Amino acid sequence: MTKKPTPKKNTKKTAPASSPATSSAKPSRRKRLWGFAWKFSLAMAAILFVAGVYLNSVVKQKFSGQLFQIPTVVYARILTLEPGMNISLKEVRNELDVLKYRKVRHPRYPGEYSASSTRIELIRRPFEFSDGPEPSRHVMLTFNDSGLTHIQSREKRGELGYLRLDPKMLGMLEKNTTETRLFLRRDQFPELMVDALLTTEDRNFYKHDGIAPLAILRALVANVRAGHTVQGGSTLTQQLAKNIFLSSHRTLWRKLREAYMALIIDYRYSKDRILQAYMNEVYMGQNGREAVHGFGLASRLYFGQPLQELRIDQLALLVGMVKGPSYYNPIRYPERARERRDLVLKLMMERNILSAHQYEEAVSRSLDVQKHPHIASRQPAYFEQLSRELRNKVGNAYKKETGIRVFTSLDPVSQVDLERAISEKVPKLSKRSGDKLEAAAVAVDRKTGEIRAMVGGKRVGYDGFNRALNASRQIGSLAKGGVYLTALAEPEKYNLATTLEDKPITLKGDEGSVWSPRNFERTYRGNVPLYLSLAKSLNVPTVALGMQLGIDNVVDTLVKLGVPHKEIRPVPSMFLGSFTLTPFQVAQMYQTITNSGRKAKLSALRSVLDVKGNVLYESIPKVSQAVPQQAAWLTTYAMKRGVLEGTGRYLQHQFSWAALAGKTGTSSNTRDSWFVGVDGREVTTVWVGRDDNHSTYLTGASGALRVYANYLSRRIPQKLILPWPEGIRTVGFEKSRDGKLIVDCDSKFKLPVWDENDQWKSKCDHDSTGWLKKLFQW
Numbered sequence: 001m002t003k004k005p006t007p008k009k010n011t012k013k014t015a016p017a018s019s020p021a022t023s024s025a026k027p028s029r030r031k032r033l034w035g036f037a038w039k040f041s042l043a044m045a046a047i048l049f050v051a052g053v054y055l056n057s058v059v060k061q062k063f064s065g066q067l068f069q070i071p072t073v074v075y076a077r078i079l080t081l082e083p084g085m086n087i088s089l090k091e092v093r094n095e096l097d098v099l100k101y102r103k104v105r106h107p108r109y110p111g112e113y114s115a116s117s118t119r120i121e122l123i124r125r126p127f128e129f130s131d132g133p134e135p136s137r138h139v140m141l142t143f144n145d146s147g148l149t150h151i152q153s154r155e156k157r158g159e160l161g162y163l164r165l166d167p168k169m170l171g172m173l174e175k176n177t178t179e180t181r182l183f184l185r186r187d188q189f190p191e192l193m194v195d196a197l198l199t200t201e202d203r204n205f206y207k208h209d210g211i212a213p214l215a216i217l218r219a220l221v222a223n224v225r226a227g228h229t230v231q232g233g234s235t236l237t238q239q240l241a242k243n244i245f246l247s248s249h250r251t252l253w254r255k256l257r258e259a260y261m262a263l264i265i266d267y268r269y270s271k272d273r274i275l276q277a278y279m280n281e282v283y284m285g286q287n288g289r290e291a292v293h294g295f296g297l298a299s300r301l302y303f304g305q306p307l308q309e310l311r312i313d314q315l316a317l318l319v320g321m322v323k324g325p326s327y328y329n330p331i332r333y334p335e336r337a338r339e340r341r342d343l344v345l346k347l348m349m350e351r352n353i354l355s356a357h358q359y360e361e362a363v364s365r366s367l368d369v370q371k372h373p374h375i376a377s378r379q380p381a382y383f384e385q386l387s388r389e390l391r392n393k394v395g396n397a398y399k400k401e402t403g404i405r406v407f408t409s410l411d412p413v414s415q416v417d418l419e420r421a422i423s424e425k426v427p428k429l430s431k432r433s434g435d436k437l438e439a440a441a442v443a444v445d446r447k448t449g450e451i452r453a454m455v456g457g458k459r460v461g462y463d464g465f466n467r468a469l470n471a472s473r474q475i476g477s478l479a480k481g482g483v484y485l486t487a488l489a490e491p492e493k494y495n496l497a498t499t500l501e502d503k504p505i506t507l508k509g510d511e512g513s514v515w516s517p518r519n520f521e522r523t524y525r526g527n528v529p530l531y532l533s534l535a536k537s538l539n540v541p542t543v544a545l546g547m548q549l550g551i552d553n554v555v556d557t558l559v560k561l562g563v564p565h566k567e568i569r570p571v572p573s574m575f576l577g578s579f580t581l582t583p584f585q586v587a588q589m590y591q592t593i594t595n596s597g598r599k600a601k602l603s604a605l606r607s608v609l610d611v612k613g614n615v616l617y618e619s620i621p622k623v624s625q626a627v628p629q630q631a632a633w634l635t636t637y638a639m640k641r642g643v644l645e646g647t648g649r650y651l652q653h654q655f656s657w658a659a660l661a662g663k664t665g666t667s668s669n670t671r672d673s674w675f676v677g678v679d680g681r682e683v684t685t686v687w688v689g690r691d692d693n694h695s696t697y698l699t700g701a702s703g704a705l706r707v708y709a710n711y712l713s714r715r716i717p718q719k720l721i722l723p724w725p726e727g728i729r730t731v732g733f734e735k736s737r738d739g740k741l742i743v744d745c746d747s748k749f750k751l752p753v754w755d756e757n758d759q760w761k762s763k764c765d766h767d768s769t770g771w772l773k774k775l776f777q778w
Helices: 019-064 089-098 191-201 213-226 236-245 252-268 271-281 295-303 312-321 334-350 356-363 380-393 412-433 476-488 530-535 539-549 551-561 572-576 583-594 629-645 649-658 704-714
Strands: 072-075 112-115 119-124 127-129 132-134 137-144 147-153 169-173 179-181 283-287 290-293 405-408 437-445 451-455 499-502 526-529 598-600 605-609 615-618 623-625 661-666 672-678 682-690 729-731 733-735 741-743 750-754 760-764 775-777
Touching: 089 112, 089 119, 089 137, 089 412, 169 380, 179 295, 191 236, 191 271, 191 312, 191 334, 236 252, 236 271, 252 271, 271 295, 283 295, 283 312, 290 295, 295 312, 312 334, 312 356, 334 356, 380 405, 380 451, 380 605, 412 437, 412 451, 412 682, 412 704, 437 583, 437 704, 476 530, 476 539, 476 551, 476 572, 476 583, 476 629, 476 661, 476 672, 499 530, 499 539, 526 530, 530 539, 530 629, 539 551, 539 572, 551 572, 551 583, 583 598, 583 629, 583 672, 583 682, 629 649, 629 661, 649 704, 661 704, 672 704, 682 704
Parallel strands: 072 405, 179 290
Antiparallel strands: 072 169, 112 119, 119 137, 127 132, 137 147, 283 290, 405 605, 437 451, 437 682, 499 526, 598 623, 605 615, 661 672, 672 682, 729 775, 733 741, 750 760
16 A cells, blocks of 8 residues: 655745735825826816916906006196286286196296296196197296286297196096096106105015015014014015905915916016006095095195105105005004105115105105195086086097096186185175075186186085076076167167166056066166166166067077076066076076177087097087177176176276176075176176075175175286277267257267266266277167
């Protein structure tokens, strides 16, 4: 039997079943980790790429288009000076003062002037006029008693044919936006301001690529140590990205987007383009409910002057406010603002931008900001009229377009002086009329009809009910200008010496009503010449004359003068102004009369330009002969007599040299006090009354006339010289036994006057007063 061999024992150790799997797990995990890392990197790269593409498109779209809203800027009229112009040295000085030119001993910079008794030396600011930009100009203006005689260029040593002064910026039209700015190009920012800004906020601006990692790291360390934010590491580019594209919420995601966008902005655009955007965008405080952005507008808000004319200490103050416009507000916190300003100046000195002497001089100055910060004086009444005309002439383009410039007819000197006259005189008149006394006024160019000034109430700078445009009130004796003009338009029947009867009359209406008009003094003079009846504003002769002329004829004349037909009620009382008009409508009526019958539609708008300088609208003044020139001329002459010896004689003592014309108006129960004053430059309509229609206890002479006199004491009037129309001749006349005047009686000119007993007499004209002592006939 064979023995089965015993199997050999395997002495080789066998690995556990799990060992092969364990050895292969390590490379598998690494592979998965690398795979995850690779995929995550791809995903992040894709996210960054997509985010970059998106953010790049956002940045490109914004920077390629309109970076931010630029408001509609409104300017006053442009004063053009010419040799031979009837303008005094004092008037030009007043203009320069309103434009905030600085009076110095020797002008060296734009916006400065000096003056002597016969000359003004000035450096006109550069300005982009409607027909193109003009650089600054250094000129000498020479005057004599007749006006401006020479304009000499101090640069070219030659005579100039004219000089345009830069217009006053009146403000901005609202565009349903909460922020405003005055856009400036990079080259319009003072280099000292740029140096101050970079020294204070971003010294490596021209070296980094939009972000500064080391600055961010330093800020992070400082903030961690302090436990709160004490230092920022953002570059100007990052600040710009945040201001334009992002919110102010401090989150990591916002910070990452801010940095990314800063890199894109820096890559795509030049440093100067970025700096220009930043300096126009930076928030600088509040102007009422509107946020003020950019240094250009901030300069107007806090100093009332163009940025280019600020001193280094003023520039440093604005730069210092960038860190916190509310915290460093120079009005609320002057000490904080000053400390911050001085720190900016010190940093500039340390970097050798300023010398030690310049630094000491700058820090020694006061803040020198406006007591009541404002961008421009408000003219709410005028702006209402301007907005109406913009809608009619330009449509909605001025609302849709950005960066529009609007040039107006407003005379800043007239506006300021008219506002001051109302602000000063109305409170004094209120002592008699009560605290509710109100006022409104409109001053228009006598020849062109352009509106030079408008005030809608005694609170001159506040929005509210605009009485100049919207308060329709009884005009009283102002209607008489239309009545007498109607008569003088019939030369075969009437002239200035025509006798009118001043005696009681009674008129009966169709329904049995009876009206007996009376003179204001309740007296009657018998026979009076036509011119004197208007000059003394006699009611009874006016009604009698109106009835002779016919109601329809007088209504026709009033409509031709610019009075809306719908406002006139054709009854006899209309001869005494029983119908209502606004001050604006009265101004139109008397502009036509005193411009020799040539009507020019009243307007405030001169031209409108878009951001590229294209003209969207330009006004061409149109004048039409509305009524006979001779009749209007004679009516204006009678109004001159009104100032010389009639109801407007209060003006004669102070302004006799100006040969003014004027007409008073008083409505029933002295509810309304009116005066229309006319000099060589303007027709000014003043109304004084109460909104509640209670009596003011003021006549036209004791109320509105006093406001006008106050205005003229500030706004030097121009002499009123009327061009002699064809067909007008002087005639002599005398009184006959029956009390009537006989014209062409002899070769001597005679003037009827009143003696101390209020009796009629004649006086030969042999004195030196000239043509004012003669009467005229057409």
